[in-house]
Every structure is written in C-alpha cells, then in structure tokens.
Amino acid sequence: MQPCVEMLGFSVYSGDFRKIVPASFTDLKRPVLVTTFNAHAYIVAKRDRFFYDALQRSDILLPDGSGAVLAARLLSKRPIRKIAMYDCFLFQLERLEREGGSCFFLGASQKTLDEIAARLKKDYPGIRAGFYSPPYKETFSEDESREMIKAVNDFAPEVLFVGMTAPKQEKWAFRYRDRLETKMIFAIGANFDFFAGTISRPPEVFIRFHLEWLGRLLNEPRRMWRRVFISLPLFVIEVFAVKFGFKKI
Numbered sequence: 001m002q003p004c005v006e007m008l009g010f011s012v013y014s015g016d017f018r019k020i021v022p023a024s025f026t027d028l029k030r031p032v033l034v035t036t037f038n039a040h041a042y043i044v045a046k047r048d049r050f051f052y053d054a055l056q057r058s059d060i061l062l063p064d065g066s067g068a069v070l071a072a073r074l075l076s077k078r079p080i081r082k083i084a085m086y087d088c089f090l091f092q093l094e095r096l097e098r099e100g101g102s103c104f105f106l107g108a109s110q111k112t113l114d115e116i117a118a119r120l121k122k123d124y125p126g127i128r129a130g131f132y133s134p135p136y137k138e139t140f141s142e143d144e145s146r147e148m149i150k151a152v153n154d155f156a157p158e159v160l161f162v163g164m165t166a167p168k169q170e171k172w173a174f175r176y177r178d179r180l181e182t183k184m185i186f187a188i189g190a191n192f193d194f195f196a197g198t199i200s201r202p203p204e205v206f207i208r209f210h211l212e213w214l215g216r217l218l219n220e221p222r223r224m225w226r227r228v229f230i231s232l233p234l235f236v237i238e239v240f241a242v243k244f245g246f247k248k249i
Contacts, residue, residue: 002015002060005076007071007076008042008071008242010056012068014080017062020088028183030177033173033174034059034060034062034088034186035060035173036065037064037065038063038065038067039231039235040227040232041055041166042231043234044166050174051167054170054174054175055170062085062088063080064084066082066212067235070239074243084212085186085189086188089191089195092159092184092186093120096124097127100126101158102157102158103129103130103159103161104151104159105131106151107161107162110133113132113133115196116131116195117129117131119197132151134148139168153181158182158184159184159185160173160186161188163189169188170187173185
C-alpha cells in the first residue's frame with residue numbers, strides 16, 4: 001500500500017518519489033501507472049470522465065502543483081510536499097543509469113526526441129533508450145495506437161515515458177496499459193521539452209517559492225494562460241467550498 005492523502009475524491013501520493021521503483025510494488029502483473037494531480041488536471045477531469053478515471057485509477061498520483069499542496073493542507077490536515085514530475089523523471093534516469101536499465105520515450109516531435117537522445121548519450125550513457133514520435137493530433141486511430149504499442153513492445157523497456165500533453169497522454173496510457181510490455185509508465189508531458197532543452201524550465205527561485213506556474217506562464221503564455229487564469233481560480237473556489245461545507249465530493 002502506497003502512502004497517500006485523500007482529497008477531492010482522489011488518493012494523492014504523500015511519500016518519497018525515490019521509492020517509486022518496481023520493487024516497491026508487490027503486484028506487477030501490469031505496468032505501474034504514474035500520473036500527476038494539479039489544479040488544471042482536476043478541473044479538466046470534472047468534465048472528462050475517462051480522464052477522471054485515468055487519474056483516480058493510477059497507481060501513483062503525484063501532487064505536482066501548489067494547488068495540490070494547498071488542498072491537502074486545507075482538506076486533509078495532512079500537509080504534503082509538492083513532487084515535480086521532472087524530479088521524479090530525473091531520478092528514474094539516474095536509477096536506470098546505475099542499474100544499466102532501459103527506457104522508452106513515446107511522444108513529442110522527432111526533433112525533440114533527437115535532442116533527448118543526444119543528451120542521454122552524453123549524460124546517461126548506460127541507459128538503453130528507444131524512441132517513437134506519434135502523429136501530432138488530438139486523438140489516435142486504433143491503427144496508430146497499434147503502431148505505438150508495437151514500437152514500445154518491440155523494445156520492451158523497463159520504464160515508458162509518455163509525453164503527449166494532458167489529458168491525452170494519461171488517457172492513452174490508461175487505455176492501453178494492459179497491452180504495454182513495460183514495468184512502469186510515467187505520463188510526463190512537457191518534461192520531454194525541459195530535458196531536451198527546447199523549452200526552459202523556470203529558474204530554481206521560482207520553484208522554491210511555489211511560483212513555477214508563473215515561470216511557465218512567462219515562458220509559454222499561449223499554453224499556460226488557461227491553466228493559470230481559469231483552472232487555478234476554479235480549483236481554489238472548489239477547495240474552499242468543500243472546506244466550509246458548501247459542497248460535498
């Protein structure tokens with residue numbers, strides 16, 4: 001049983017991300033699915049039932065956002081620390097490097113994947129890595145998904161990183177997890193770009209003071225404005241409504 005905090009109908013991970021390894025799970029009959037909980041994900045999940053199910057039935061739901069930390073503090077009275085998926089991602093790379101493991105990157109453009117491959121060769125030469133760039137579209141056909149699954153399974157990595165933006169990546173991983181030959185699946189989104197260097201992660205001072213959202217808004221205003229100016233206020237209203245009994249989950 002993984003350490004979790006219950007809030008807003010979700011079980012959010014409250015442990016150490018360095019303990020998220022295959023050995024920490026007693027049942028590996030199917031891949032362990034790791035996704036993230038944040039204000040935007042919650043608001044989107046409220047109107048997208050399949051995305052809601054994908055998050056709720058993930059094996060690990062990381063509190064990757066200040067909104068999740070706020071909700072835990074107000075609703076569960078059990079403070080948790082933010083766990084950035086990027087930190088979890090880097091830890092997995094370091095672990096695979098030490099153990100001579102393998103991983104597969106599914107998502108992003110071929111240019112981004114080439115940049116990732118170049119950095120892996122330089123910084124993590126002990127990792128055996130595979131790559132596949134799927135079509136850039138809102139939804140995939142069954143034939144396209146079959147090709148993606150085949151690419152992963154032919155490589156059979158220990159860890160699969162899926163970077164196709166939320167909620168598409170979580171829904172795809174959840175839908176096909178039982179057909180994927182891997183031990184762990186991480187839905188990591190923009191972290192492909194951070195690692196490749198195609199998009200800069202906000203400076204450490206932003207992260208330390210829970211302002212990573214502001215740094216990302218400044219770097220990617222077209223992508224982030226809806227999350228910051230719509231999802232975040234709606235999420236805060238929801239949290240306080242539940243906290244003071246105006247709404248039940």
